[in-house]
Amino acid sequence: xxxxxxxxxxxxxxxxxxxxxxxxxxxxxxxxxxxxxxxxxxxxxxxxxxxxxxxxxxxxxxxxxxxxxxxxxxxxxxxxxxxxxxxxxxxxxxxxxxxxxxxxxxxxxxxxxxxxxxxxxxxxxxxxxxxxxxxxxxxxxxxxxxxxxxxxxxxxxxxxxxxxxxxxxxxxxxxxxxxxxxxxxxxxxxxxxxxxxxxxxxxxxxxxxxxxxxxxxxxxxxxxxxxxxxxxxxxxxxxxxxxxxxxxxxxxxxxxxxxxxxxxxxxxxxxxxxxxxxxxxxxxxxxxxxxxxxxxxxxxxxxxxxxxxxxxxxxxxxxxxxxxxxxxxxxxxxxxxxxxxxxxxxxxxxxxxxxxxxxxxxxxxxxxxxxxxxxxxxxxxxxxxxxxx
Amino acid sequence: xxxxxxxxxxxxxxxxxxxxxxxxxxxxxxxxxxxxxxxxxxxxxxxxxxxxxxxxxxxxxxxxxxxxxxxxxxxxxxxxxxxxxxxxxxxxxxxxxxxxxxxxxxxxxxxxxxxxxxxxxxxxxxxxxxxxxxxxxxxxxxxxxxxxxxxxxxxxxxxxxxxxxxxxxxxxxxxxxxxxxxxxxxxxxxxxxxxxxxxxxxxxxxxxxxxxxxxxxxxxxxxxxxxxxxxxxxxxxxxxxxxxxxxxxxxxxxxxxxxxxxxxxxxxxxxxxxxxxxxxxxxxxxxxxxxxxxx
Numbered sequence: 001x002x003x004x005x006x007x008x009x010x011x012x013x014x015x016x017x018x019x020x021x022x023x024x025x026x027x028x029x030x031x032x033x034x035x036x037x038x039x040x041x042x043x044x045x046x047x048x049x050x051x052x053x054x055x056x057x058x059x060x061x062x063x064x065x066x067x068x069x070x071x072x073x074x075x076x077x078x079x080x081x082x083x084x085x086x087x088x089x090x091x092x093x094x095x096x097x098x099x100x101x102x103x104x105x106x107x108x109x110x111x112x113x114x115x116x117x118x119x120x121x122x123x124x125x126x127x128x129x130x131x132x133x134x135x136x137x138x139x140x141x142x143x144x145x146x147x148x149x150x151x152x153x154x155x156x157x158x159x160x161x162x163x164x165x166x167x168x169x170x171x172x173x174x175x176x177x178x179x180x181x182x183x184x185x186x187x188x189x190x191x192x193x194x195x196x197x198x199x200x201x202x203x204x205x206x207x208x209x210x211x212x213x214x215x216x217x218x219x220x221x222x223x224x225x226x227x228x229x230x231x232x233x234x235x236x237x238x239x240x241x242x243x244x245x246x247x248x249x250x251x252x253x254x255x256x257x258x259x260x261x262x263x264x265x266x267x268x269x270x271x272x273x274x275x276x277x278x279x280x281x282x283x284x285x286x287x288x289x290x291x292x293x294x295x296x297x298x299x300x301x302x303x304x305x306x307x308x309x310x311x312x313x314x315x316x317x318x319x320x321x322x323x324x325x326x327x328x329x330x331x332x333x334x335x336x337x338x339x340x341x342x343x344x345x346x347x348x349x350x351x352x353x354x355x356x357x358x359x360x361x362x363x364x365x366x367x368x369x370x371x372x373x374x375x376x377x378x379x380x381x382x383x384x385x386x387x388x389x
Numbered sequence: 390x391x392x393x394x395x396x397x398x399x400x401x402x403x404x405x406x407x408x409x410x411x412x413x414x415x416x417x418x419x420x421x422x423x424x425x426x427x428x429x430x431x432x433x434x435x436x437x438x439x440x441x442x443x444x445x446x447x448x449x450x451x452x453x454x455x456x457x458x459x460x461x462x463x464x465x466x467x468x469x470x471x472x473x474x475x476x477x478x479x480x481x482x483x484x485x486x487x488x489x490x491x492x493x494x495x496x497x498x499x500x501x502x503x504x505x506x507x508x509x510x511x512x513x514x515x516x517x518x519x520x521x522x523x524x525x526x527x528x529x530x531x532x533x534x535x536x537x538x539x540x541x542x543x544x545x546x547x548x549x550x551x552x553x554x555x556x557x558x559x560x561x562x563x564x565x566x567x568x569x570x571x572x573x574x575x576x577x578x579x580x581x582x583x584x585x586x587x588x589x590x591x592x593x594x595x596x597x598x599x600x601x602x603x604x605x606x607x608x609x610x611x612x613x614x615x616x617x618x619x620x621x622x623x624x625x626x627x628x629x630x631x632x633x634x635x636x637x638x639x640x641x642x643x644x645x646x647x648x649x650x651x652x653x654x655x656x657x658x659x660x661x662x663x664x665x666x667x668x669x670x671x672x673x674x675x676x677x678x679x680x681x682x683x684x
Contacts, residue, residue: 084631113491115601115638118498118572133643150496191492220464220637221490250635265569265635266543266598269624270666276627277665285628287635318545318552319528349552350528373549374667 001217003231004047006096008215012197015186017179019210022098028072034097035068043098044071048090049236051214052082058092061100068097093235101209106199107166108132109180111187114147120187122146122154122180124162128199129211154184168202175208191221240284240303247299249288256281257311258380259304261297263288263318271316274373280381283310293322297330305338312343312384316373319350328356332363341366343383347376391518391563392538392583392590393481393507394457398522401455401479402427403462403470405440410461413485413526414440417459420523425453446470446477457481459515459524467511468493475506482574483524484510488637494572501574508574512637514544514566525566527551535560537673538584540577541596542569542603542636546624546666550594553670562590569636571600577607585615591682592618594673595660597651599625600639604651612658618680620673621655622663623648 003011009019023034024047035042046058053059058080062068072095079089106128114121124144127135136143144165148154156177163176179200187195194216201211222228234242244251250265254272258280262268265287272282284307288296297317304310317327327348335344347370348356360367368383370376400417404410405427415438418424426441426449433444443449446458458479462470467486474482489511501508509516515525519532531548533555541547547566554561565580567573577595584590593615597604604623611619626648628634630641641647652662661679663672 086629113495113571115571115603116606119495150499188492191490193491218491219633220488221492223465224490250633252629252632252634254629262545264543264545265639266541266546266596266624267549269598269628269634269639270546270549270622272627273624274666282627285632285634318548349548372667374665 001219001222001228001232002049002236003215003217004049004094004233005045005213006047006094007231008195008213009210011190011215012183012186012210012213015182017182017210018208019213020098020101022096025072025095025097026093028069028076031072031095031097032065032069035062035065038097038099040064041100042068043100044068044075045096045098046075046080046092047094047096048080048085048092049233050082050084050090052084053080056080056082058082091235093233101201101211102204103201103211104204105202107201108135108198109183109200110194110196110198111183111192112194112196117147119147119150121148122162122184124166126166128201132198148184154181156181172202172206172208179208190215191218191225192216193218240306243306244286244303247296249286249296249300249303251303252285253307254282254284256283257309258384259283259286259307259310259313260316261286261288261300261304261313262316267316267318271314271373271377274377275314275381278374278377278381280377280384283307294326294330297327298334301331301334302338305340310342312380313345314376314380315344315346315348316370316376317348317350319348319353322350323352324348324350324356325352325359328359332359332365335363335365343380344368345370345376345380345383347371347373391521392580392587393509393516393563393565394518394522394524396521398457398481398524399423399425399453399455400524401425401446401449401453401458402440403446403458403460403474405429405442405461406432406437407461407463411437413459413461416526416529417523420529422522422524425455446473446479450477450479455479457524458483460484460486462486464488464490468497471497471508471511472500475501475504475508478505480505481507481509481516483513483515484508484568484574485513485515485526486510487512489570491572494570498572498574509565510568510570510573512570513568513573514547516563516565518563519561527564527566531555532564533560536562536589536591538562538587538590538593539564539596540580540584540593541566542598542638543596543624544569546596549666550596550622550669554594554673557670557674559670559673562587569598569638571638576603578610581607581610581615585617590617592620592673592677592680594620594669597621597623598636598639599623599628599634599641599648600636600646602646605654608654608658608660611660618661618676618682620661620663620669620676622666622669622672623651623655624666626652
């Protein structure tokens with residue numbers, strides 16, 4: 001689960017980490033007033049759920065409140081396209097207006113899960129403000145990694161080693177030790193998959209500040225943080241993805257025109273792969289869950305049909321313990337409710353398979369049966385291209 | 390003898406009084422597995438559909454001589470259930486539960502790594518040695534006893550390969566669903582090691598997916614150690630970066646975990662990779678032929 005930069009900074013601040021003075025605005029008028037508060041000269045930062053904003057024109061410096069207002073007018077409502085957003089970009093609905101800070105030095109700092117060791121690790125680099133993957137490629141010696149023992153936690157002597165490696169000394173070094181310990185406390189208490197400060201700066205006046213921050217929460221831990229749902233900015237999500245999550249379906253909108261409904265994440269990915277191999281383009285990834293209950297199948301169908309890009313539907317259910325006749329009933333029920341006329345190919349496997357196929361054939365829907373995954377994929381592509389086989 | 394489980398495996402079900410816990414306990418029993426008891430705190434002493442229920446794993450093990458556990462406890466209590474099973478020194482713990490917080494699993498992983506217990510999962514469909522023991526939620530009838538080992542991060546996609554194998558007459562020694570989470574107990578390499586030493590396994594098929602680097606690690610291990618032919622499929626060649634594809638662990642982050650890279654590494658290390666999920670069965674046949682083995 002993602003949150004905005006300003007929210008991440010507020011959380012860091014609540015853990016004792018210093019952040020620049022700022023205001024969040026939702027109108028150009030608010031931006032102008034916030035700019036006045038900052039003394040005119042300020043930074044305007046578009047808040048979207050993606051990085052790479054600087055290069056995409058989402059972060060700008062304003063010299064006075066009027067210029068701040070002009071920049072805001074241009075940004076609000078605009079779809080900002082960065083290297084992380086995809087071609088459509090993400091809509092700017094909130095802007096962070098921040099004081100200008102005179103920077104002496106910049107660092108990179110983050111805590112995330114290292115999947116190879118199954119441990120959290122702290123990553124630090126004196127190359128702050130840069131894309132850390134880029135740093136890892138070009139100057140790996142500039143990256144310091146510390147894996148954290150879950151029983152002892154991150155210890156001050158370890159944090160000190162990192163602070164020294166960043167080239168800090170004296171009081172600043174000890175400030176940084178405290179900041180690192182606070183960052184670790186934040187990552188644990190808030191169940192963060194990633195907490196990143198980039199850049200962490202030393203100001204010319206000698207203070208450590210988190211100039212930019214990113215936090216990603218662990219989706220599995222949402223149940224023990226009641227405040228998380230309130231932090232979500234739904235304007236940053238596809239509306240169908242929001243609906244799907246309410247029904248515990250895993251749905252991701254893609255750019256093609258064949259709606260896919262599959263049970264199990266691995267099979268859903270494999271289905272996308274085989275569709276593409278057959279010359280088709282999936283309109284979505286949709287996992288109804290390994291169990292594939294009739295209700296979920298029906299809800300999934302409704303979601304697929306709300307996507308205007310969908311011109312055909314490919315259902316691939318490996319029933320296993322779930323009975324195929326029940327799945328078929330779910331499909332027929334859902335399709336009849338919305339007066340569905342687009343071509344459908346259903347591939348099912350598992351118990352009561354013949355009964356399931358029989359029900360589909362007699363349903364009156366524009367449906368064909370796939371004998372296996374490959375056959376189903378070929379059939380749906382053919383139906384889409386030629387209006388039948 | 391296959392690996393991990395056989396007809397002598399004695400299973401307890403943690404969370405047996407829940408809907409799916411009971412359902413799958415019944416399904417496993419119907420397949421022929423020996424389910425000796427269930428564990429649900431606060432419900433010790435009762436009996437549910439013939440299964441005695443205990444309050445703790447320790448009690449259940451003392452009374453039933455159980456050797457393995459299957460966990461259906463919901464996410465808030467699942468990590469504790471794994472730790473409890475490890476504390477009783479069961480040989481094998483299979484955690485079916487999906488959705489355990491990463492922070493809990495970091496701790497569990499660290500504890501479990503030092504214990505005698507082998508952990509499969511979480512977010513695993515389980516383990517099956519066809520014809521002997523089913524310890525999981527997979528459909529039994531698609532499996533057939535035989536000599537191919539299967540290891541997978543996925544559930545239904547594993548059923549797909551198993552069905553393809555069974556349809557071409559190739560049975561399975563043991564099928565292991567290692568789970569779709571970012572932190573899991575046994576990884577590809579741990580299971581490959583067991584299959585490598587199992588006289589009843591002739592070849593192994595692994596099913597990977599986007600996210601992490603477990604497939605690459607497995608590839609290098611296979612190149613350096615594996616004595617048997619290996620086939621593979623990696624799901625998600627068309628998956629967009631930055632999106633979590635259903636499984637918690639299935640996500641391409643910072644350009645890492647792409648299916649294409651995994652496939653390339655596996656091939657470089659001598660693994661026969663199926664180009665399409667419809668040709669997984671053919672890939673294992675080819676791998677066996679390349680190794681000069683009879684099919």
